[in-house]
Amino acid sequence: MRTFIRLVALLPIVLLAAAPLSAQTTSKDVGQKASETGEAIRDYTVEKKNEAVAQAKKLTADLDTKIKELETETSKQTGEAKAKAEAQLRDLKAKRAKASQKANDLGRATKASWERAKEGFADAYRDLATAYEKAAAEFKK
Numbered sequence: 001m002r003t004f005i006r007l008v009a010l011l012p013i014v015l016l017a018a019a020p021l022s023a024q025t026t027s028k029d030v031g032q033k034a035s036e037t038g039e040a041i042r043d044y045t046v047e048k049k050n051e052a053v054a055q056a057k058k059l060t061a062d063l064d065t066k067i068k069e070l071e072t073e074t075s076k077q078t079g080e081a082k083a084k085a086e087a088q089l090r091d092l093k094a095k096r097a098k099a100s101q102k103a104n105d106l107g108r109a110t111k112a113s114w115e116r117a118k119e120g121f122a123d124a125y126r127d128l129a130t131a132y133e134k135a136a137a138e139f140k141k
Helices: 002-018 027-043 046-075 079-108 114-140
Strands: none
Touching: 002 046, 027 046, 027 114, 046 114, 079 114
């Protein structure tokens, strides 16, 4: 039963990794999938720490690609729109740095600190995914 629960918890990770983003995939879809996948980290046990750390680092790296796309779009803007986009990117990068730090904390976690480290990463990653979703929606306006 525990194996089944772990497999169900990992389903969003598998779906995110296996499904390429199509032209019809919206920023909200990306944010939603990213948030769900980040939440799946909470289901890892300390015995699966290395897998959790690898997944956490992959998640943040995947959003790096999306952030770079937003940077490219920002460079094309001018005036007030550019200033607003740059502010959002700074916020997004700060949240990305925090998620990366929390992923590193996962790697250093002991059995005693594992639950707290998982929660820290899941929370930071959820904030990052939400910020990305918001920034990407602004770029589409």
